[in-house]
Amino acid sequence: MCGIVGYVGSKKAQPILIKGLFNLEYRGYDSAGLSTIENDDIEIIKTKGRVNSLKEKSENKNLNGTIGIAHTRWATHGKPSDVNSHPHLDNSNTFSVVHNGIIENYTELKEMLNSKGYNFSSQTDTEVIPNLIHYYYSKGNDFIHAVSLASKDLKGSYALSILCKNEPDKIIATRKDSPLVIGEGQSEFFISSDTPAYLNETKNFYFLDDNDIAVITKNNIDFYNNNLDKISKNIKTIDWSQDSVQKNGYEDFMLKEIYEQPNSIRETISSTLTQDKVEIEGLKLSKEYLKTINRIYIVACGTAMHAGLAVKKLFENLCKIQTEVDLASEFRYRDPLIDEKTLCLYISQSGETADTIAALKLAKQKNSKTIAISNVIGSSITREADYSIYTHAGPEIAVASTKAYTAQVTLLSILAIYFAEVLEIENPQIKSLKQDILELPSKVTEVLKVNDEVKELSKELYDKKDIFFIGRGIDYPASLEGSLKLKEISYIHSDAYASGELKHGPIALIENNTPLISIITDKKLVEKSISNVQEVITRGATSIIITNQKLVENNFHKIIHIPETNNYISPVLSVIPLQLLAYHVSKLKGLDVDKPRNLAKSVTVE
Ligand code: G6P
Numbered sequence: 393m394c395g396i397v398g399y400v401g402s403k404k405a406q407p408i409l410i411k412g413l414f415n416l417e418y419r420g421y422d423s424a425g426l427s428t429i430e431n432d433d434i435e436i437i438k439t440k441g442r443v444n445s446l447k448e449k450s451e452n453k454n455l456n457g458t459i460g461i462a463h464t465r466w467a468t469h470g471k472p473s474d475v476n477s478h479p480h481l482d483n484s485n486t487f488s489v490v491h492n493g494i495i496e497n498y499t500e501l502k503e504m505l506n507s508k509g510y511n512f513s514s515q516t517d518t519e520v521i522p523n524l525i526h527y528y529y530s531k532g533n534d535f536i537h538a539v540s541l542a543s544k545d546l547k548g549s550y551a552l553s554i555l556c557k558n559e560p561d562k563i564i565a566t567r568k569d570s571p572l573v574i575g576e577g578q579s580e581f582f583i584s585s586d587t588p589a590y591l592n593e594t595k596n597f598y599f600l601d602d603n604d605i606a607v608i609t610k611n612n613i614d615f616y617n618n619n620l621d622k623i624s625k626n627i628k629t630i631d632w633s634q635d636s637v638q639k640n641g642y643e644d645f646m647l648k649e650i651y652e653q654p655n656s657i658r659e660t661i662s663s664t665l666t667q668d669k670v671e672i673e674g675l676k677l678s679k680e681y682l683k684t685i686n687r688i689y690i691v692a693c694g695t696a697m698h699a700g701l702a703v704k705k706l707f708e709n710l711c712k713i714q715t716e717v718d719l720a721s722e723f724r725y726r727d728p729l730i731d732e733k734t735l736c737l738y739i740s741q742s743g744e745t746a747d748t749i750a751a752l753k754l755a756k757q758k759n760s761k762t763i764a765i766s767n768v769i770g771s772s773i774t775r776e777a778d779y780s781i782y783t784h785a786g787p788e789i790a791v792a793s794t795k796a797y798t799a800q801v802t803l804l805s806i807l808a809i810y811f812a813e814v815l816e817i818e819n820p821q822i823k824s825l826k827q828d829i830l831e832l833p834s835k836v837t838e839v840l841k842v843n844d845e846v847k848e849l850s851k852e853l854y855d856k857k858d859i860f861f862i863g864r865g866i867d868y869p870a871s872l873e874g875s876l877k878l879k880e881i882s883y884i885h886s887d888a889y890a891s892g893e894l895k896h897g898p899i900a901l902i903e904n905n906t907p908l909i910s911i912i913t914d915k916k917l918v919e920k921s922i923s924n925v926q927e928v929i930t931r932g933a934t935s936i937i938i939t940n941q942k943l944v945e946n947n948f949h950k951i952i953h954i955p956e957t958n959n960y961i962s963p964v965l966s967v968i969p970l971q972l973l974a975y976h977v978s979k980l981k982g983l984d985v986d987k988p989r990n991l992a993k994s995v996t997v998e
Contacts, residue, residue, distance in 0.1 A: 394492040394996070395419035396478075396572070397589055398461040398553040398563045401580025401610050405460035406450050412582065412589040413443045413464045415637060418789050418986070418993040419492075419585060420466025423477035426450060427488040428457030429560040434488045438477035458610075461553040461563060461583070463490035466992040469498070470515030479555075482522035483510050486529065486557050491518040492585055493549035493570040494997045501545065521552065535559045536607055539566060540620055543603070549746065549996065551600075553583050566605045570996045571744045571772055574598045574606055574613065576627060581608045586742075586768070586994070587630050588637045588787045596627050599770040628770050636786040644985045646790035646881070650971050651840060656795040657964065658833040659784035660802050665829060670810045675763070675779050682815050685735045688715040689760075690804075691723050691751045692739035693995070695793040695876065699739055699800035701869035702963040706805055709960075710812045710819060720747035721998070723754070730758040737763045739804070741788060741796035742994040743771020750998060752776050765803060767796050781807065790986045791993045792880045794971045797873060798836070798964045805829060805961050821958075828958035832965075835955045839968045842952055846969050849936065849950055850976035852907075854882070859907045860898070860933075861888040861970075864921050867911035870963035874909065874970030881978040881988045891924040904932035909970070912939040913954075913962040938969050 395416025399408045409426045424446040425438025435457065437450045443464055463478035470476035479488040495501070498517035501524060506512075510523045524545060529538040535556045543550070549569035556564075565572055565583050575582035575594040582590040587597055600606060603618040604625070615623045642648035664672050688707055690700035700717040707715040713735075718728070720738075724747075730736065736755040740748045743766035752773060755762050764777035767785050774780035783799035806829065809822055853859060859878060863871035868890045875888035889898045891910065902908070908928050912921045918941050925948070929935050934949045940956040954965045978985045 394466050395464045395585045395589070396461070396490040396492050396551060396553055396583070397585070398565065398583030399580070400459045400563050400608055401577065402458055403580065404455070405457050406455040408582070409460050409462035410443065410447045410450065412584055413446070413462050415589045416585055417443055417464055418791055420464055420992045421987050422467050422472035423465045423474070424463060425477040425479055426460055426462035427479040427555055428455050428460035429555060429557060430455060430457045432557060432560055434481065434485055434555060434557045436479055436481060436488060438474060438479065440472050440474050440477065459555070459560065459563065461488065461490045461555055468494055468997055469517040476514045476516050478518060480514065480516065480519045480522050482526035484526055487522040487525050488555040489518065489522045489525070490553050491521060492551040492996060495520060495546050495550065496548035497546070521546070521550075525554065535562070536564060536605065536616070536620065539564050540605060540618070543568070544618070551585060562607055562609045564605060564607055565600065566603070567600045568602045569746065569749070569772075572600045573770070574600070574608065576613070579611050581613060583608065587632070588789065591630065591632055591637050595630050597630060597770070598625050598627055599775070601775065630769065632787055637789065644790065644975070646792055646794060646975055646985050649788055649790055649795045650968070650975065652786065653795050653798050653840075653968065654833040654836045656783070656785035656799050657802050657836055660799045661806070661829060661832070663782070663784055664803065664806045665826060667826070667830070670806055670813060672781050672807065672810055675781055675810070677811075677814055679814050679816060682811060684733055685713055686733045687729070687735075688713050689723070689728065689730070689734060689736045689755070690715065690717045690739065691720050691736060691748065693720050693745050693747050695797045695873060696739040696741060696748075696800060698869050698873040698876065699797050699804060700737070701872065702801045702866065703804040703808060705866060706808045706960045707811070710808050710822070711815060711817065713811070720745065720751040723751045730755050730760045732759045734760040735763070736760045737765060738773060738777065739765045739800055740771070740773050741767045741793055741800070743768045743773040744994045744996050746996050746998045749773050749776060765800060767799070791988055791991050792877055792974065797967065801961065801964050802829065802832060825958050825960060828961060832957070832961065835957055835965055836968065839954050839965050842954070842969050843972055845952060846972040847976045850973055850980055853973070854977045854980040856884060856907055858901065859884055859886045859909065860901070861886065861909045861911070862891040862894060862924065863888070863911040864891040864917045865914045866959055866962055867913055867921070867966065870911050870966045871909070873963070873967050874911070874973075877971055877974035878977065880991060881974050881983065881985055882981060883983070883989070884977065891921050894924055895927060899928065899931065902928050902931045902933045906933050907936060908933040909936045909938065911966045912937060912941055912943075913966055914959050915941065918943070938966050940965070
């Protein structure tokens with residue numbers, strides 16, 4: 393949700409900033425802007441629209457500055473427009489600021505600054521920041537003291553990179569509840585919201601914690617806490633390859649990421665599970681502790697929440713612990729029953745989703761142990777949780793999540809086995825489940841062969857107004873995810889229902905030729921599921937089935953076969969034809985698959 397970058401070194405900053413913004417466009421793409429310092433003056437170029445427009449506009453200016461900051465926006469306060477784009481300047485043009493987050497008390501701050509003679513030209517919350525810094529600067533504080541004082545007045549969330557024309561050799565960066573990392577090169581530093589922005593330039597990153605302030609010049613970086621005491625920070629090496637942030641011949645990141653799934657699942661498994669052993673780095677829970685747990689909450693947003701729903705049954709059946717799955721944005725406002733006997737799991741691909749982080753903080757306050765499941769090492773959620781475990785999906789760039797979901801379901805299934813083993817629960821199913829998990833990468837490769845079939849099917853569906861998904865048991869969460877994929881990137885209205893629930897209301901929506909996609913992977917539920925499908929066929933629906941079962945009826949419009957596996961992990965396979973379907977429908981409609989309208993990959997506001 394908004395991407396910010398910065399550069400200080402000896403090279404021209406403009407192309408480096410633009411490159412970083414292109415790599416962060418998944419965080420927002422309705423306007424973009426940059427600032428450099430040229431001849432002791434702040435240059436600023438900004439525009440409504442995508443980074444490409446900024447690239448063209450800024451190339452015409454021939455900027456030579458070797459220090460700069462830039463921003464790609466996902467609008468919250470103030471519609472996308474040139475004037476609302478970042479960077480924002482103070483009234484005296486001394487400070488230039490890019491911001492990710494929301495300043496919740498901006499109205500009060502604006503009133504205070506208005507009363508001191510400051511004027512505002514945008515509708516953003518951000519514009520108060522450079523003016524507040526200037527307010528403190530004008531009282532005799534230097535750059536860093538002015539930033540520190542201003543940030544103490546800010547309520548809400550922020551990651552900031554700031555230029556000051558009177559101290560033209562440095563960038564000051566700070567954060568609270570929004571991510572910020574600083575990559576170190578040879579006599580140069582790269583600031584960004586997330587590591588993929590500059591993986592091509594460096595693998596070594598500092599991760600800022602809340603209220604840290606970094607002062608960055610070409611040859612030096614110093615870190616300070618809230619009170620401006622110097623602190624030291626360790627540098628972390630990120631082992632993601634450069635290729636992982638390129639399309640590598642694929643038309644879109646989403647398609648590349650769909651096809652990366654055999655590997656991302658293999659990597660996730662190989663870091664945790666061998667034939668007879670589960671070992672999860674960073675996690676050491678005792679039998680005594682797990683025996684005290686009487687409830688597990690799995691909390692997340694969007695696709696990550698669907699991964700939680702997919703493993704609820706496994707945690708309950710294998711570990712015999714009641715397991716609830718909740719939306720992070722709802723969880724914290726419903727006063728959930730949490731105490732030291734509750735274990736809370738938080739799933740977040742990015743590790744930066746504000747709702748999920750806030751829900752984690754709530755559990756900590758109530759003395760529950762917390763485990764973060766993330767794809768990004770060093771991300772905010774992993775620094776808040778008691779324990780952090782990682783999917784090894786590699787960077788996911790497309791806004792619609794694919795490989796992160798299948799890696800999450802895989803890792804959470806392994807986590808459930810880990811709990812059962814620590815608890816010394818005797819269950820003959822565990823051995824075969826492990827074997828089935830180990831076979832997932834080759835079965836995913838097998839499922840991907842349905843691509844041509846699915847592409848053909850998409851030609852029949854791309855102009856539909858509504859498409860419904862149904863499933864029973866484990867197939868219900870998988871159908872929720874299939875439906876979410878479709879609506880996210882094709883803009884076709886879609887909903888998913890539990891198959892048995894259809895007759896209690898949603899069946900009223902079925903008209904002649906309404907497409908209904910059913911997932912059927914549970915042997916024990918086949919007959920019941922088929923009866924539900926027949927009920928809608930009778931009412932005119934076009935029935936499409938994704939199944940690993942042999943079906944005897946033959947009045948279905950289309951059946952897509954997938955390999956059989958242990959039912960607990962079948963969503964890893966059944967979701968893949970649905971990811972492909974969403975992709976091809978979106979392509980046929982001529983839409984931007986990787987950057988769907990109104991969405992952002994990492995939602996760092998609540
Ligand atoms: C956004 C994205 C979704 C994602 C959700 C949770 O809404 O558009 O694709 O599932 O955030 O993201 P997280 O990074 O916490 O898994």
